[in-house]
Amino acid sequence: MQVKKICCIGAGYVGGPTMSVIARQCPDIQITLVDMNAQRIAAWNDENLDNLPIYEPGLAEIVAEARGRNLFFSTAIREAIDEADMIFISVNTPTKNYGKGKGMAADLKFIELCARQIAEVARTDKIVVEKSTLPVRTAAALKSILHHTDSGVNFHILSNPEFLAEGTAVQDLLNPDRVLIGGEEPEAVEALANIYARWVSRDRILTTNLWSSELSKLTANAFLAQRVSSINAISELCEKTGANVEEVAKAIGMDSRIGPKFLKASVGFGGSCFQKDILNLVYIARSYNLHEVADYWEQVIIMNDHQKQRFADRIVQTLFNTVSGKRIAILGWAFKKDTNDTRESAAIYVADHLLNEQANIAAYDPKVPAEKVFMDLDQLNSRPAEENKQQVSVYGDPYEACKDAHAIAILTEWDEFKTYDWARIKAGMNKPAFIFDGRKLLQRRELEALGFQYYAIGE
Numbered sequence: 001m002q003v004k005k006i007c008c009i010g011a012g013y014v015g016g017p018t019m020s021v022i023a024r025q026c027p028d029i030q031i032t033l034v035d036m037n038a039q040r041i042a043a044w045n046d047e048n049l050d051n052l053p054i055y056e057p058g059l060a061e062i063v064a065e066a067r068g069r070n071l072f073f074s075t076a077i078r079e080a081i082d083e084a085d086m087i088f089i090s091v092n093t094p095t096k097n098y099g100k101g102k103g104m105a106a107d108l109k110f111i112e113l114c115a116r117q118i119a120e121v122a123r124t125d126k127i128v129v130e131k132s133t134l135p136v137r138t139a140a141a142l143k144s145i146l147h148h149t150d151s152g153v154n155f156h157i158l159s160n161p162e163f164l165a166e167g168t169a170v171q172d173l174l175n176p177d178r179v180l181i182g183g184e185e186p187e188a189v190e191a192l193a194n195i196y197a198r199w200v201s202r203d204r205i206l207t208t209n210l211w212s213s214e215l216s217k218l219t220a221n222a223f224l225a226q227r228v229s230s231i232n233a234i235s236e237l238c239e240k241t242g243a244n245v246e247e248v249a250k251a252i253g254m255d256s257r258i259g260p261k262f263l264k265a266s267v268g269f270g271g272s273c274f275q276k277d278i279l280n281l282v283y284i285a286r287s288y289n290l291h292e293v294a295d296y297w298e299q300v301i302i303m304n305d306h307q308k309q310r311f312a313d314r315i316v317q318t319l320f321n322t323v324s325g326k327r328i329a330i331l332g333w334a335f336k337k338d339t340n341d342t343r344e345s346a347a348i349y350v351a352d353h354l355l356n357e358q359a360n361i362a363a364y365d366p367k368v369p370a371e372k373v374f375m376d377l378d379q380l381n382s383r384p385a386e387e388n389k390q391q392v393s394v395y396g397d398p399y400e401a402c403k404d405a406h407a408i409a410i411l412t413e414w415d416e417f418k419t420y421d422w423a424r425i426k427a428g429m430n431k432p433a434f435i436f437d438g439r440k441l442l443q444r445r446e447l448e449a450l451g452f453q454y455y456a457i458g459e
């Protein structure tokens, strides 16, 4: 099977970078990224590369190189499906917010919609690739929809989960630890493997059955999130005992069986994947009556919620048990550095807890616009949007955000925060001037020398 044209449904954080990199590495394959969100497609087509809908280091350069050559962005979903030999499904699969499995299961309505559209439009054989993270055995549902058309068209279904991390997506795609392809028909698996093999060595291209591939993605995210919750649990103990979590992380990370990565204590993990995928795993386990398995993984999320709550509580306690009417500057709104993505960001929850205590929030993030901050807070439905408007202000300049603040909370590890003129910031603040470093980003000694009261996670 020779792939000449690819269509990808869903031009988001996964579809966008993934297709851009494939287009760059395979100039002879024509790739069309389609999305029902016309505004997003227009942004992908914007002449000014600063306006691309997704910020990722190195992405704009690749889009500039491939766009209009073999990479196209369009809202014409049906045409793109019709023309393609291979179709990636990369639409979002949010946690269900209604009905059975509410708050736990993945909402597959977008996936189903894609499958139905493909079934309706296709006139030639297609390889359909699940790129979105899906509950185990979703491929069975896809198959059932696709195979019950009377068109005589053959569909080959593959699972090819994405392991890229936001902020390093381009590098992760160019140099993946592994590429995972699950499928039943060897020719279809081979057709996809041949695409990746243009730049990934064969020994890193892993092929499995469909269900192993689907479950591996959920498991990888669950293990990664578990490491963060594990070190965060230890960070609380460190704060009580005088141990330092950074020293503990280093000491255990040098054990080659444990390894040094993903041991950074933080205000809690965020992002679109970790919580959703674990909830999904928990839901699946419960649906098979595996309650011990479900409880085990659920604890990773309970710990993460606790970490965000206790960080906010610590701010309140330290500020003499009240933040009512006080100005708290929040530096960083994205769920990690080098992305404009705020989904499930710890900053949203910390701000919400502080707003419940009637604090005034002054937020600054290098890549997140004000509308997004308000949208994130309004979506929690904790209070009328009007009140969020009154209690929260968003700044385009960090020094303005910190002016007249009683405390600063660092919630994203943006590099630029390290280079600020902290003496100038302190001069403009209420005294005592507090910093709560949720990322252990700054140097305690330097800040204390300037007269700050400095608190960091796990110290």
Ligand code: UDX
Pocket: 009, 010, 011, 012, 013, 014, 015, 034, 035, 036, 037, 040, 089, 090, 091, 092, 093, 110, 111, 113, 114, 131, 132, 133, 134, 272, 273
């Ligand atoms: C992805 C994956 O697909 C998800 O399963 C994974 O767990 C997280 O990452 P992501 O790319 O981050 O999602 O989501 P998002 O940025 O929201 O992009 C999805 C896009 O699909 C949106 O632009 C949306 O408009 C589009 N979409 C959704 C369609 O074009 N059609 C639909 O039917 C539904």
Ligand code: UDX
Pocket: 162, 163, 164, 165, 166, 167, 221, 224, 228, 261, 262, 263, 264, 265, 266, 267, 268, 269, 270, 271, 272, 273, 274, 335, 336
């Ligand atoms: C994750 C997976 O890493 C990726 O393989 C998968 O495809 C999608 O989900 P992502 O959510 O983009 O990627 O970022 P990641 O780097 O994993 O960070 C997730 C969250 O954990 C962030 O909020 C980050 O700040 C936090 N984190 C990570 C920590 O708090 N400590 C760490 O040591 C590592």
